[in-house]
Amino acid sequence: MMLKKILVVDDDQAIIHVLSVLLTRAGYAVVSAQNGQESLAVLTMQQVDLVVLDIMLPGIDGLEVCRRVRKAEQYVPVVMLTARDELTDKLIGIEAGADVYLTKPFEPRELLAQVKALFRLLEHTYDQRGVRELPLVCGPLTAWPSQRRIELRNQSLDLTPTEQELLLCLMRDPGRVFGRETLLRQVWGYAYDGDSRTVDVHVQRLRAKVETDPAQPELIRTVRGFGYRLVTPEEVERTDRWNSPHDDLA
Numbered sequence: 001m002m003l004k005k006i007l008v009v010d011d012d013q014a015i016i017h018v019l020s021v022l023l024t025r026a027g028y029a030v031v032s033a034q035n036g037q038e039s040l041a042v043l044t045m046q047q048v049d050l051v052v053l054d055i056m057l058p059g060i061d062g063l064e065v066c067r068r069v070r071k072a073e074q075y076v077p078v079v080m081l082t083a084r085d086e087l088t089d090k091l092i093g094i095e096a097g098a099d100v101y102l103t104k105p106f107e108p109r110e111l112l113a114q115v116k117a118l119f120r121l122l123e124h125t126y127d128q129r130g131v132r133e134l135p136l137v138c139g140p141l142t143a144w145p146s147q148r149r150i151e152l153r154n155q156s157l158d159l160t161p162t163e164q165e166l167l168l169c170l171m172r173d174p175g176r177v178f179g180r181e182t183l184l185r186q187v188w189g190y191a192y193d194g195d196s197r198t199v200d201v202h203v204q205r206l207r208a209k210v211e212t213d214p215a216q217p218e219l220i221r222t223v224r225g226f227g228y229r230l231v232t233p234e235e236v237e238r239t240d241r242w243n244s245p246h247d248d249l250a
Helices: 013-025 035-045 061-071 087-096 108-123 161-171 180-188 197-210 231-244
Strands: 003-011 029-033 052-053 078-083 098-102 135-136 141-144 147-151 221-223 227-230
Touching: 003 013, 003 035, 013 052, 013 108, 029 180, 035 052, 035 061, 035 135, 035 180, 052 061, 061 078, 061 087, 061 135, 078 087, 078 108, 087 098, 087 197, 098 108, 135 231, 147 161, 161 180, 161 197, 161 227, 180 197, 180 227, 197 221, 197 227
Parallel strands: 003 029, 003 052, 052 078, 078 098
Antiparallel strands: 135 141, 141 147, 221 227
């Protein structure tokens, strides 16, 4: 098995040495860079699995390096190191894309624990075939289909298998109106011979778990005479921004 490779970026050679020893002893391969430009060159030429990144770098600073890492197709976790401990500085680092923000002087064991935790979290985004599964995101809902996991605003939903399949069906095509018969075929299967009102019952149960006010649903809308649809991310954003009144609600 190939060792996970970590890029350590800091203009202090002593910190690079300490981190290199710490991470190597923990079983990781380590490469290093002493400025922003050098770190971007490493990222271009090599595939790394995680970056430990100082903010105060000569030339291109760590915030800009982090932003460029976030623009890459492959997700690479970033642990940001800085002497700045003000809340505003932490928020700027997180907004730039850092997964973890540690202030100097840092405790090496804490940094190592954060690295291990990030790798554990990343492993959960791979499906059973070992292929990375990108989450399915629609507004406040995030789903990992192969893991049978759906979150609402970062909180796991306790759904029955049927409720989960129903919500996934809607999430895969937000904005599309699904008729009851279509949902019966896609969720319950072609052999199902039950009443289409079964869909209505399950939608009501699902709304009880995902809607702030199930009587006035914001996410799962009823299109009268047709069926149901999940709002698009754009609709969620407009609702959050302007608190606009709901249309076509059941």
